[in-house]
Amino acid sequence: MIDEELVQLLTPEGERVDHPDYASTLSGEQILSMYRDMVIVRRLCTESTSLQRQGQLALWAPIEGQEGAQIGAGRALAPMDFTFPSYREHGIAWCRGIPPAELLKLFRAVSNGGWDPLKYRHHLPTIVLGNQVLNAVGYAMGIQRDGADEAVLTFFGDGASSQGDVLESFVWASSFNAPVVFFCQNNQFGISTPSSTQSKVPLFRRARGFGFPGVRVDGNDLLACYEVTRAALDNARAGGGPTMIEAFTYRMGAHTTSDDPTRYRVDAEVEVWKHRDPIERIKALLVREYRVKPSAFEDIAAEADRQALQLREDVLAMGRPDPLSMFDHVYADDHPLIDEGRREMAALGLGGSH
Amino acid sequence: MATTTMTMAKALNEGLRRAMEKDPKVLLMGEDIGKLGGVFRITDGLQKDFGQDRVVDTPLAESAIVGTAVGLAIRGYRPVCEMQFDGFVFPAFDQIVSQVAKLHKRSEGIYNMAMVIRLPFQGGIGAIEHHSESPEAYFAHTPGLRVVSCATPNDAFWMIQQAIDSDDPIIFCEPKSRYWEKGEVDLDGPPRGLCEAELRREGSDVTVVGYGSSVKTILRAAEAAEAEGVSLEVIDLRGISPVDYPVVVASVLKTGRLIAVQEAPRSASVSSEIVAEVTQRCFYSMRAPGVRVAGYHVPYPPARIEEDYRPSVDRILDAVDQVMGYGQ
Numbered sequence: 001m002i003d004e005e006l007v008q009l010l011t012p013e014g015e016r017v018d019h020p021d022y023a024s025t026l027s028g029e030q031i032l033s034m035y036r037d038m039v040i041v042r043r044l045c046t047e048s049t050s051l052q053r054q055g056q057l058a059l060w061a062p063i064e065g066q067e068g069a070q071i072g073a074g075r076a077l078a079p080m081d082f083t084f085p086s087y088r089e090h091g092i093a094w095c096r097g098i099p100p101a102e103l104l105k106l107f108r109a110v111s112n113g114g115w116d117p118l119k120y121r122h123h124l125p126t127i128v129l130g131n132q133v134l135n136a137v138g139y140a141m142g143i144q145r146d147g148a149d150e151a152v153l154t155f156f157g158d159g160a161s162s163q164g165d166v167l168e169s170f171v172w173a174s175s176f177n178a179p180v181v182f183f184c185q186n187n188q189f190g191i192s193t194p195s196s197t198q199s200k201v202p203l204f205r206r207a208r209g210f211g212f213p214g215v216r217v218d219g220n221d222l223l224a225c226y227e228v229t230r231a232a233l234d235n236a237r238a239g240g241g242p243t244m245i246e247a248f249t250y251r252m253g254a255h256t257t258s259d260d261p262t263r264y265r266v267d268a269e270v271e272v273w274k275h276r277d278p279i280e281r282i283k284a285l286l287v288r289e290y291r292v293k294p295s296a297f298e299d300i301a302a303e304a305d306r307q308a309l310q311l312r313e314d315v316l317a318m319g320r321p322d323p324l325s326m327f328d329h330v331y332a333d334d335h336p337l338i339d340e341g342r343r344e345m346a347a348l349g350l351g352g353s354h
Numbered sequence: 355m356a357t358t359t360m361t362m363a364k365a366l367n368e369g370l371r372r373a374m375e376k377d378p379k380v381l382l383m384g385e386d387i388g389k390l391g392g393v394f395r396i397t398d399g400l401q402k403d404f405g406q407d408r409v410v411d412t413p414l415a416e417s418a419i420v421g422t423a424v425g426l427a428i429r430g431y432r433p434v435c436e437m438q439f440d441g442f443v444f445p446a447f448d449q450i451v452s453q454v455a456k457l458h459k460r461s462e463g464i465y466n467m468a469m470v471i472r473l474p475f476q477g478g479i480g481a482i483e484h485h486s487e488s489p490e491a492y493f494a495h496t497p498g499l500r501v502v503s504c505a506t507p508n509d510a511f512w513m514i515q516q517a518i519d520s521d522d523p524i525i526f527c528e529p530k531s532r533y534w535e536k537g538e539v540d541l542d543g544p545p546r547g548l549c550e551a552e553l554r555r556e557g558s559d560v561t562v563v564g565y566g567s568s569v570k571t572i573l574r575a576a577e578a579a580e581a582e583g584v585s586l587e588v589i590d591l592r593g594i595s596p597v598d599y600p601v602v603v604a605s606v607l608k609t610g611r612l613i614a615v616q617e618a619p620r621s622a623s624v625s626s627e628i629v630a631e632v633t634q635r636c637f638y639s640m641r642a643p644g645v646r647v648a649g650y651h652v653p654y655p656p657a658r659i660e661e662d663y664r665p666s667v668d669r670i671l672d673a674v675d676q677v678m679g680y681g682q
Binding site: 136 | 463599
């Protein structure tokens with residue numbers, strides 16, 4: 001299952017391994033901080049699933065199992081880099097500083113966006129698979145024209161890798177040498193469809209055919225995901241063009257809360273991946289190499305619980321939007337049909353003092 | 355008033371040049387628009403003067419032209435995308451409808467999707483399949499987009515600049531059969547707002563509205579009708595979405611009769627919408643039901659028979675007879 005070309009710096013047992021091209025540069029303090037991120041993001045995810053089950057969210061797309069890939073990639077970003085997510089990049093949103101409650105506006109169905117994308121330099125979630133990857137390449141072309149020392153990191157999955165928009169993005173980025181890094185989380189399933197249906201060759205090898213490097217990294221290895229992403233972003237900022245990273249991981253939960261993974265995968269496979277958990281292996285490293293005490297882990301768990309509680313409170317406080325708000329920001333300039341719609345709705349007595 | 359005579363193609367070229375000179379954030383993207391100057395030569399000479407970073411010869415993928423324009427717009431650029439032909443816009447349809455039309459709303463006004471998608475549309479040039487289509491209704495139906503069409507060189511010159519200036523995404527429909535027809539261009543100032551309709555000919559019996567290449571056909575029909583003693587009022591809509599209803603409604607309140615002309619198939623179309631809206635607003639002033647003169651519900655036919663498909667002077671005159679004879 002694990003390819004010999006897989007970049008790995010930490011085994012599932014939490015033991016360091018050498019790699020000819022990548023070395024871990026993270027201090028114990030940084031690793032502990034990233035461990036904290038992973039634990040909090042997982043805890044927020046669990047809370048979100050509960051909120052959905054309790055009828056407080058319309059839907060939730062769990063992240064369990066992919067925290068290493070996302071916190072590794074997310075923490076590799078420079079502040080001015082821009083990220084273009086799909087809809088499961090909760091770990092990236094966390095790294096960009098987006099308050100978790102803003103992330104959940106979409107899933108509570110009170111907004112079709114949720115945050116200020118320019119403030120956090122994190123684009124809004126994209127649900128039409130692959131659209132955001134082209135948008136990311138365009139943004140990177142803008143960086144080139146501005147001569148800015150910035151790069152773009154964009155996310156998609158093994159399912160979306162079959163989309164024309166993703167493949168067109170590869171052509172474009174290669175032709176224009178755009179400063180973009182394609183981060184494909186191969187979590188083995190597009191809802192129920194296995195990644196083998198999307199591609200007969202390992203996904204990272206597609207990059208070579210488009211004229212730029214592809215790297216497969218152990219997506220459950222935080223250290224490797226960080227270093228591979230950092231190197232690719234540095235290369236992009238230095239004018240080296242695009243890189244595709246395939247983070248080989250596993251979606252431990254369902255595609256979304258509307259899904260039933262027991263219909264399409266076997267428990268034995270899930271068990272195998274449980275032993276590759278991204279959080280446990282970092283914990284093992286922190287204990288063995290940095291002598292981090294149990295109390296430190298307990299503190300982090302307690303902080304994660306506090307964050308989850310806060311998220312719950314924030315979500316429950318999100319009321320129904322003013323119906324008249326649907327007419328806001330459809331156009332930048334005045335539009336007669338917007339005025340007409342607003343008048344019609346107001347005449348029905350709907351909406352507040354908008 | 356400084357006026358000069360030029361073709362619509364040249365007027366578009368000059369309008370693009372002015373917009374690029376005025377704002378360094380304006381850039382053009384499309385297939386073969388650089389060295390070649392575009393298959394219709396609309397961008398002729400612009401790459402030479404503004405460089406490859408601002409007049410971008412793209413790889414051949416329409417979804418990517420629009421999809422990357424979205425990213426450039428987020429970055430603060432004002433991309434002008436050329437779709438080489440109307441029939442090739444459909445690969446980009448997803449990006450236009452899913453992202454371009456929605457991102458201003460989804461970002462609560464933070465992103466401006468300030469881009470123009472230029473679409474050579476309608477038929478009449480004897481082309482092969484997929485080169486003569488009228489897809490404007492798909493876009494007119496989509497909230498978040500504006501759809502406009504120019505019918506004269508003067509409008510081409512000014513409307514393209516106004517479209518580029520607009521903070522909203524504009525689907526800019528260019529009647530390709532009129533590219534090589536000359537007209538006066540007033541270089542001093544635009545005649546009116548981007549989506550405002552223009553009265554091309556005053557009349558008293560029937561209001562006939564249309565856009566793009568149909569405007570000239572309607573004007574020819576008006577001359578023929580005048581010879582038969584019927585006075586047509588001709589309105590060039592310019593704005594397809596939104597339609598400038600105050601102008602259309604004022605005319606129909608005067609004439610009591612409406613004909614809406616378009617090349618696109620009739621069903622669920624722009625002309626259908628106009629007839630419905632005007633009927634609702636002018637019902638008690640109307641002396642006849644509104645009539646649509648449109649393409650038939652068939653795929654655009656082979657060019658040898660396209661003139662039997664496109665609205666002609668004769669078909670418009672038949673419609674005039676129909677509305678004039680109603681109830682008699």
